[in-house]
Amino acid sequence: MRNQGQRLVRGTDVARAAGVSVATVSLVLNDRRNVVLSERTRDRVREAARRLGYLPNRVAQSLIQGRTRTVGVLLPSLASSFVARIADGIETAAAAAGLGLLLANSRHDPESEDRQLGILLGQRVEGVVLVAGEGTVSTLGKRLERLQQSATPFVVVDDETHGHRGDCVVSDDRQGMDLAVAHLASLGHRRIAHLGAGSITSSALARLDGYRAAMARLRLRVDRDWIEGDAFRSADPAASLMRLLRARRPPTAVVAANDRHLAEALPTLRAAGIGVPGDLSLVGYANYDFASYLDLTSVEQDPEVIGAKAFGQLLSRITDGPSKPARIRVPVRLIVRSSTQAAFFRS
Amino acid sequence: MRNQGQRLVRGTDVARAAGVSVATVSLVLNDRRNVVLSERTRDRVREAARRLGYLPNRVAQSLIQGRTRTVGVLLPSLASSFVARIADGIETAAAAAGLGLLLANSRHDPESEDRQLGILLGQRVEGVVLVAGEGTVSTLGKRLERLQQSATPFVVVDDETHGHRGDCVVSDDRQGMDLAVAHLASLGHRRIAHLGAGSITSSALARLDGYRAAMARLRLRVDRDWIEGDAFRSADPAASLMRLLRARRPPTAVVAANDRHLAEALPTLRAAGIGVPGDLSLVGYANYDFASYLDLTSVEQDPEVIGAKAFGQLLSRITDGPSKPARIRVPVRLIVRSSTQAAFFRS
DNA sequence: GTGAAAGCGCTAACAT
DNA sequence: ATGTTAGCGCTTTCAC
Numbered sequence: 001m002r003n004q005g006q007r008l009v010r011g012t013d014v015a016r017a018a019g020v021s022v023a024t025v026s027l028v029l030n031d032r033r034n035v036v037l038s039e040r041t042r043d044r045v046r047e048a049a050r051r052l053g054y055l056p057n058r059v060a061q062s063l064i065q066g067r068t069r070t071v072g073v074l075l076p077s078l079a080s081s082f083v084a085r086i087a088d089g090i091e092t093a094a095a096a097a098g099l100g101l102l103l104a105n106s107r108h109d110p111e112s113e114d115r116q117l118g119i120l121l122g123q124r125v126e127g128v129v130l131v132a133g134e135g136t137v138s139t140l141g142k143r144l145e146r147l148q149q150s151a152t153p154f155v156v157v158d159d160e161t162h163g164h165r166g167d168c169v170v171s172d173d174r175q176g177m178d179l180a181v182a183h184l185a186s187l188g189h190r191r192i193a194h195l196g197a198g199s200i201t202s203s204a205l206a207r208l209d210g211y212r213a214a215m216a217r218l219r220l221r222v223d224r225d226w227i228e229g230d231a232f233r234s235a236d237p238a239a240s241l242m243r244l245l246r247a248r249r250p251p252t253a254v255v256a257a258n259d260r261h262l263a264e265a266l267p268t269l270r271a272a273g274i275g276v277p278g279d280l281s282l283v284g285y286a287n288y289d290f291a292s293y294l295d296l297t298s299v300e301q302d303p304e305v306i307g308a309k310a311f312g313q314l315l316s317r318i319t320d321g322p323s324k325p326a327r328i329r330v331p332v333r334l335i336v337r338s339s340t341q342a343a344f345f346r347s
Numbered sequence: 348m349r350n351q352g353q354r355l356v357r358g359t360d361v362a363r364a365a366g367v368s369v370a371t372v373s374l375v376l377n378d379r380r381n382v383v384l385s386e387r388t389r390d391r392v393r394e395a396a397r398r399l400g401y402l403p404n405r406v407a408q409s410l411i412q413g414r415t416r417t418v419g420v421l422l423p424s425l426a427s428s429f430v431a432r433i434a435d436g437i438e439t440a441a442a443a444a445g446l447g448l449l450l451a452n453s454r455h456d457p458e459s460e461d462r463q464l465g466i467l468l469g470q471r472v473e474g475v476v477l478v479a480g481e482g483t484v485s486t487l488g489k490r491l492e493r494l495q496q497s498a499t500p501f502v503v504v505d506d507e508t509h510g511h512r513g514d515c516v517v518s519d520d521r522q523g524m525d526l527a528v529a530h531l532a533s534l535g536h537r538r539i540a541h542l543g544a545g546s547i548t549s550s551a552l553a554r555l556d557g558y559r560a561a562m563a564r565l566r567l568r569v570d571r572d573w574i575e576g577d578a579f580r581s582a583d584p585a586a587s588l589m590r591l592l593r594a595r596r597p598p599t600a601v602v603a604a605n606d607r608h609l610a611e612a613l614p615t616l617r618a619a620g621i622g623v624p625g626d627l628s629l630v631g632y633a634n635y636d637f638a639s640y641l642d643l644t645s646v647e648q649d650p651e652v653i654g655a656k657a658f659g660q661l662l663s664r665i666t667d668g669p670s671k672p673a674r675i676r677v678p679v680r681l682i683v684r685s686s687t688q689a690a691f692f693r694s
Numbered sequence: 695g696t697g698a699a700a701g702c703g704c705t706a707a708c709a710t
Numbered sequence: 711a712t713g714t715t716a717g718c719g720c721t722t723t724c725a726c
Binding site: 010011012022023025026027030032056057058059060061062063064065 | 718719720721722
Binding site: 087091095107288 | 355402403404405410415428431435438442447448450469498607613637641
């Protein structure tokens, strides 16, 4: 539309070219099997459509069919590769189901997220995948309410704290922390500390929770000064890590909620003469590509699957309607590299 | 649409609730200043719209106005953070201009790209940003032809080889290589080799070209065995790098077309006892986040700006119509870290 | 077998 | 100052 100059080909044009009516064009091109059309007409129409490069106007189709074959994806930013890969997973699944993707970006701003949501709803998307993020997560409830009122199916990704209002898909952070802690314990570590993500997202909280649960399951005590880098003192991961090492009973291993914090703290560790894994074992989280270059043992997530599951759940809501909210946790796996090592000689 | 149960609010509903006609609703909500409406009616309509949560159906608006306020973005994958950040830039610019984004993913497959393009055109997007990628770039021409025939404005990103058919936006790879080579030369290096990206994208070619041009500009000879990792022997960056070091006149510095190759070759270098930057200076390209963790001097691109410029160019095509094809090169900058050092004592 | 006509929800001329 | 009407491009009964 708004094609300066040559106007786009319409069904009418094809009809005229084929010497039939628009109705027939529609019948032929949509392969309506219940009506019987002569082969000759079918061919003539198809030929004319091909020759003119006719593409049925999906806007008009949407209007009359009452469905847009489009879902909305509302995310905080594509700058995060985790989020981008989730979007990739959603797109792939949606394309396979014949649905298009309307992408909107809140730029971590609740007001913007609200405005974007309005646009998506105005476009009459058939459903919305809402990827939570720092900045918007605390007021997410409002937007979910709005979605509910509009009776538009939706799925929340990367936040389960608001999950009671509908479906959500998250990475299994508790499992990840359990794998990390169990791995260290199996290497003989007993004094395992946690370097938090410095965030209030449900992921960060679940990782902290998962750390505590794993330690409890393995009957390992957690000293009060073994947890650092919560939402309020995350500014400097290196400083946080060094604080951990000054604990009354210094840890022999640290599980971090994020590879990045570890990577940033590494030079400080080196400067302090603390060898990894000789003096300290480290497990990261997210398995960013630099984890392999830095030889960091890390928990790998699967954002593409998260996206695919989110779309799958959304699709079943669109076709089957609402029912009991689902909470889907996508499994993670531990990638063992050389930042972790047995702690025999320390106990 | 396809809202099981409660039907969405239409203009008619608002009209009935406010005791006016649909036309009036439209006039009020679109703030038509040329027609005069009583304040009382305006308020009544606005109030009713607010109360009912009315959102004008953009599908219907699109149909009658002949414009969808939507642009299509067709990219090879969101798994690449470079591409994802370009998409982010496009989205931000589009949102600022009041246009939505229909995102489609070719998964590096030309046929899929063609199919997706058909869907975008069927949706009557007002323009298309086509991000080139490995796998689709060689047959890009066909799709550009299709776009031209449909008279839909488009901009190609990350490929200038097909740029003669319309506008394109690329990162300034030649400038990047020039910065890298000049930096090394300023440190006293004369024997500077090139480790290619192992790709046939226009970026990879431009970087190789840029390397040659920069060397020529600085009157530095390029030995025949100083170029490695072209499209045909890129499988193993470490092996390529080691081959470079066995050149008749071994280089004292290497500029790579991609950080990743350097990162992968680093362990091999270490194992061979070759110190960086002591024995060899290295400059990477792309400035991935691991470049900072590995202390790699690197050329930083600006994908968000690339996206923004691409959208800007597209928008001017949409509003102003076609004219001489533009070729926009987005500047890069060199981030100096400690993988490069003066080569005084070697010459 | 095929065409005519109605209508999806909206906007924009034209009436009143 | 507001309502009536036509029509965007398509699909879908219902006539012929």
